[in-house]
Amino acid sequence: MGILLLFNGGFMLIPSIYSWIIGELVALDIAVSALISISAGLSAMFFTRKHDKDISPKEGYLIVSLGWLFMVLSGMLPYVISGEISGVENSFFETMSGYTTTGASIVNDIEALPQGIMLWRSLTHWIGGMGIIVLAVAILPFLGIGGMQLFSAESPGPSADKVKPKIADTAKRLWFIYFGYTLSETILLKVAGMNWFDATNHALSTLSTGGFSTKNASLAYWNDSPVIQYIIILFMFLAGTNFVVSYYAFKGRINKVLHNEEFKWYFFFIAGFTAITSLSIYFMSDPSIASIDYPMVLGKAESAVRHGLFQVLAVITTTGFVTADYTLWTPLITLLFFGLFFLGGSAGSTSGGVKVVRHVIMIKNGFQEFRRILHPNAVLPVRYKGSSVDQKIVYNILGFFILYALSFIIGAVVFAGTGLDFESALGASASSLGNVGPAFGTLSPVDNYASLTVFGKYWSSFLMLIGRLELFTVLILFTPYFWKNT
Amino acid sequence: MGILLLFNGGFMLIPSIYSWIIGELVALDIAVSALISISAGLSAMFFTRKHDKDISPKEGYLIVSLGWLFMVLSGMLPYVISGEISGVENSFFETMSGYTTTGASIVNDIEALPQGIMLWRSLTHWIGGMGIIVLAVAILPFLGIGGMQLFSAESPGPSADKVKPKIADTAKRLWFIYFGYTLSETILLKVAGMNWFDATNHALSTLSTGGFSTKNASLAYWNDSPVIQYIIILFMFLAGTNFVVSYYAFKGRINKVLHNEEFKWYFFFIAGFTAITSLSIYFMSDPSIASIDYPMVLGKAESAVRHGLFQVLAVITTTGFVTADYTLWTPLITLLFFGLFFLGGSAGSTSGGVKVVRHVIMIKNGFQEFRRILHPNAVLPVRYKGSSVDQKIVYNILGFFILYALSFIIGAVVFAGTGLDFESALGASASSLGNVGPAFGTLSPVDNYASLTVFGKYWSSFLMLIGRLELFTVLILFTPYFWKNT
Numbered sequence: 001m002g003i004l005l006l007f008n009g010g011f012m013l014i015p016s017i018y019s020w021i022i023g024e025l026v027a028l029d030i031a032v033s034a035l036i037s038i039s040a041g042l043s044a045m046f047f048t049r050k051h052d053k054d055i056s057p058k059e060g061y062l063i064v065s066l067g068w069l070f071m072v073l074s075g076m077l078p079y080v081i082s083g084e085i086s087g088v089e090n091s092f093f094e095t096m097s098g099y100t101t102t103g104a105s106i107v108n109d110i111e112a113l114p115q116g117i118m119l120w121r122s123l124t125h126w127i128g129g130m131g132i133i134v135l136a137v138a139i140l141p142f143l144g145i146g147g148m149q150l151f152s153a154e155s156p157g158p159s160a161d162k163v164k165p166k167i168a169d170t171a172k173r174l175w176f177i178y179f180g181y182t183l184s185e186t187i188l189l190k191v192a193g194m195n196w197f198d199a200t201n202h203a204l205s206t207l208s209t210g211g212f213s214t215k216n217a218s219l220a221y222w223n224d225s226p227v228i229q230y231i232i233i234l235f236m237f238l239a240g241t242n243f244v245v246s247y248y249a250f251k252g253r254i255n256k257v258l259h260n261e262e263f264k265w266y267f268f269f270i271a272g273f274t275a276i277t278s279l280s281i282y283f284m285s286d287p288s289i290a291s292i293d294y295p296m297v298l299g300k301a302e303s304a305v306r307h308g309l310f311q312v313l314a315v316i317t318t319t320g321f322v323t324a325d326y327t328l329w330t331p332l333i334t335l336l337f338f339g340l341f342f343l344g345g346s347a348g349s350t351s352g353g354v355k356v357v358r359h360v361i362m363i364k365n366g367f368q369e370f371r372r373i374l375h376p377n378a379v380l381p382v383r384y385k386g387s388s389v390d391q392k393i394v395y396n397i398l399g400f401f402i403l404y405a406l407s408f409i410i411g412a413v414v415f416a417g418t419g420l421d422f423e424s425a426l427g428a429s430a431s432s433l434g435n436v437g438p439a440f441g442t443l444s445p446v447d448n449y450a451s452l453t454v455f456g457k458y459w460s461s462f463l464m465l466i467g468r469l470e471l472f473t474v475l476i477l478f479t480p481y482f483w484k485n486t
Numbered sequence: 487m488g489i490l491l492l493f494n495g496g497f498m499l500i501p502s503i504y505s506w507i508i509g510e511l512v513a514l515d516i517a518v519s520a521l522i523s524i525s526a527g528l529s530a531m532f533f534t535r536k537h538d539k540d541i542s543p544k545e546g547y548l549i550v551s552l553g554w555l556f557m558v559l560s561g562m563l564p565y566v567i568s569g570e571i572s573g574v575e576n577s578f579f580e581t582m583s584g585y586t587t588t589g590a591s592i593v594n595d596i597e598a599l600p601q602g603i604m605l606w607r608s609l610t611h612w613i614g615g616m617g618i619i620v621l622a623v624a625i626l627p628f629l630g631i632g633g634m635q636l637f638s639a640e641s642p643g644p645s646a647d648k649v650k651p652k653i654a655d656t657a658k659r660l661w662f663i664y665f666g667y668t669l670s671e672t673i674l675l676k677v678a679g680m681n682w683f684d685a686t687n688h689a690l691s692t693l694s695t696g697g698f699s700t701k702n703a704s705l706a707y708w709n710d711s712p713v714i715q716y717i718i719i720l721f722m723f724l725a726g727t728n729f730v731v732s733y734y735a736f737k738g739r740i741n742k743v744l745h746n747e748e749f750k751w752y753f754f755f756i757a758g759f760t761a762i763t764s765l766s767i768y769f770m771s772d773p774s775i776a777s778i779d780y781p782m783v784l785g786k787a788e789s790a791v792r793h794g795l796f797q798v799l800a801v802i803t804t805t806g807f808v809t810a811d812y813t814l815w816t817p818l819i820t821l822l823f824f825g826l827f828f829l830g831g832s833a834g835s836t837s838g839g840v841k842v843v844r845h846v847i848m849i850k851n852g853f854q855e856f857r858r859i860l861h862p863n864a865v866l867p868v869r870y871k872g873s874s875v876d877q878k879i880v881y882n883i884l885g886f887f888i889l890y891a892l893s894f895i896i897g898a899v900v901f902a903g904t905g906l907d908f909e910s911a912l913g914a915s916a917s918s919l920g921n922v923g924p925a926f927g928t929l930s931p932v933d934n935y936a937s938l939t940v941f942g943k944y945w946s947s948f949l950m951l952i953g954r955l956e957l958f959t960v961l962i963l964f965t966p967y968f969w970k971n972t
């Protein structure tokens with residue numbers, strides 16, 4: 001735990017130094033925050049140094065959940081100390097939204113923030129993304145949550161050893177890819193016309209599927225620059241892909257990439273939903289009603305395809321960047337996107353939501369269920385990647401989905417209790433839980449979360465956290481079974 | 487199949503004779519419809535008379551689904567021939583809504599209909615309710631759908647013989663109770679001040695959890711008569727209870743009633759949600775904004791409790807009667823009710839939706855899932871009524887719920903494609919699928935379904951049908967597995 005804070009404080013020095021270089025006053029505030037985090041981290045390490053290294057699964061849940069919470073408490077210091085975000089609940093919300101890579105914001109005028117604070121904001125995304133990669137490859141499979149054991153190691157069974165001689169080693173390789181992608185995107189965005197600062201921040205936000213932008217209009221600011229938007233599209237796609245797939249691609253094992261079942265479905269889902277969305281925009285939508293500036297640089301068809309693809313990817317990968325207000329396109333798109341909030345990207349990526357692989361297993365199980373009814377005595381397992389999936393894992397996944405659905409509806413009822421209307425309450429719940437960011441109604445892509453009540457902000461933060469940690473990790477702490485000595 | 491039409495034609499003679507007695511011109515139209523149905527039924531029986539009596543499950547699905555469809559085609563004749571409902575899609579919709587006990591209507595001015603047509607409308611509910619009781623006790627368990635084998639016979643295992651010496655016998659006993667309740671409610675409503683016609687129609691609509699009324703304002707017409715509303719409340723409660731429980735109660739086996747697990751949960755759900763709703767109305771709602779007349783005959787507290795209880799029951803039992811527009815109360819209630827659309831009454835009742843018992847199994851399984859994560863090697867079955875539930879049945883139920891959720895979201899996206907806004911599309915889908923009736927937005931309790939497009943009406947009818955027949959019965963016909971010769 002201590003090491004997390006140390007590490008967090010270390011990262012905080014980056015925006016502090018940057019601020020200092022460009023001569024901003026907040027440099028000192030961020031530096032103080034960094035020092036507090038580092039000292040807290042060091043003392044925590046000092047007091048726990050005699051603790052033995054073996055942790056049980058039970059301790060695992062507690063460490064992951066509390067670890068994330070301490071990160072937030074430390075990460076909000078720059079906002080609180082600098083006073084750039086007023087209200088503790090606002091700083092807490094913005095930081096939780098950062099680390100969980102949700103990207104929902106309570107800042108009304110982002111462009112008025114000092115650049116050091118903006119950079120720290122984007123860095124919380126990027127640090128969160130690193131954490132998620134570790135969770136996906138190492139921690140969640142070990143805890144056996146929601147069927148994650150299925151898709152953690154790319155090839156389950158004996159050959160898994162090839163992929164991960166050691167878990168720490170795997171994590172490092174994937175972090176290397178994560179870092180490499182971020183750097184590449186930064187350079188490409190710069191070449192395409194962004195300045196270094198915007199390029200860096202957007203790259204940090206893209207790879208983590210976070211969605212914080214340095215502009216109030218998000219990516220719609222660059223609606224006259226299709227190249228920039230296509231670069232973001234490419235990297236959103238990569239960020240929603242299992243990083244292990246990227247690893248294989250770099251190793252030249254293209255065969256493994258093309259035979260990755262989740263990747264195929266991920267690709268076809270995006271292609272299919274983009275087709276529906278773009279056709280719907282092209283034939284039925286009136287772009288002029290959007291409150292976002294919407295120039296059609298390369299003609300109406302290109303514009304429909306680009307914005308359709310961009311927004312479908314932004315929602316499926318749960319990045320939440322905005323080039324247009326999809327709630328104003330057509331009712332069909334609004335509702336389709338609401339459905340997509342529950343899809344999510346690939347497992348082993350930084351995206352949130354239910355994840356493609358779980359849907360694939362559920363759909364396949366659904367079809368098998370029909371066959372089971374017709375042939376009650378036949379054994380009909382679900383097949384995935386050519387082998388049959390353990391019944392227990394299918395069971396885990398169904399249980400996960402139902403818990404997700406229940407959390408969603410309770411989440412929405414509570415939001416409605418704080419005064420949100422029907423559409424906004426459902427959207428806020430789905431968006432928080434799925435770590436997407438923008439939602440519907442009063443929380444549409446052109447609005448932000450500042451209008452929530454204080455309680456509503458904490459509730460949203462809670463949903464972001466449980467969604468990010470695959471529900472069971474956090475919610476198990478609220479069950480009596482956890483605290484029983486057995 | 488032939489016998490169904492014969493039977494349907496026989497029932498049609500009732501409103502025909504009634505119309506003739508009160509001197510309405512539609513008497514002849516309805517009589518013609520009855521004759522067509524009876525002749526069609528007789529010829530169908532003649533041509534299939536050599537068919538052997540043993541039916542396979544596969545034939546079972548086809549017979550149930552097609553049987554329902556033929557009933558609708560025959561049941562819509564009175565509307566079509568009399569011309570009282572114009573447009574084939576409207577007659578089809580109204581009839582499907584009747585037999586599936588949904589109670590959604592496309593008639594703008596119900597009170598302008600001839601009484602014979604009104605009576606036939608209510609009778610389609612009542613006939614549908616009889617069909618559902620047979621489905622629940624005899625057909626669905628035989629087909630093994632969605633865990634229905636669990637709650638069909640009250641006591642699974644050897645002692646089941648006591649309850650159902652023969653399935654036909656059970657069905658007859660439950661029909662007797664169904665008929666007895668209908669008669670009692672009619673008499674009580676008459677005593678409380680309704681005329682015989684209104685009393686009969688509302689009793690037919692209540693016991694079938696249908697929801698068609700003889701008044702445009704539904705039960706809000708009697709908002710100045712709390713006694714009438716309390717009578718309806720009582721019978722909605724009974725209609726949402728497993729009829730086998732009523733059977734035990736009449737046999738004096740109160741112990742069996744009190745130990746019925748689903749009944750207990752059903753009771754506590756209603757009590758809990760009524761408490762939330764009534765408190766929310768009492769403290770936060772302004773009744774004067776309702777477009778429905780809302781006199782507080784016995785004071786504000788009684789009014790809040792009565793309307794809260796009435797609407798909670800109307801939604802949970804999926805009856806869909808209306809005393810007030812719950813979409814205008816508070817955002818909390820609107821969203822809570824949206825959630826309740828997915829609850830449903832008890833299995834073995836005439837109500838629609840997912841059903842209480844399935845939720846109980848899912849919730850218990852959810853808790854067990856947490857324990858399974860903590861103790862991966864322990865065997866932790868779900869317990870229901872003191873014994874552990876077969877893993878296969880739990881699996882069925884989880885699969886059912888996921889298919890329900892998927893049908894719901896696809897249903898809503900298609901509605902949005904016909905132009906419905908976000909709230910209306912979600913409401914229409916949940917309401918059609920759950921056989922509730924009123925929904926939200928443009929289909930709120932004070933509106934009706936007349937504004938849907940032609941396609942939207944057929945789509946809604948389709949959702950009503952698949953919801954009523956527990957999804958699998960109908961949807962299995964669309965799978966390739968069904969048509970394979972194995």
Ligand SMILES: [K+]
Nearest residue numbers: 102210319436
């Ligand atoms: K996001």
Ligand SMILES: [K+]
Nearest residue numbers: 588696805922
């Ligand atoms: K109904």
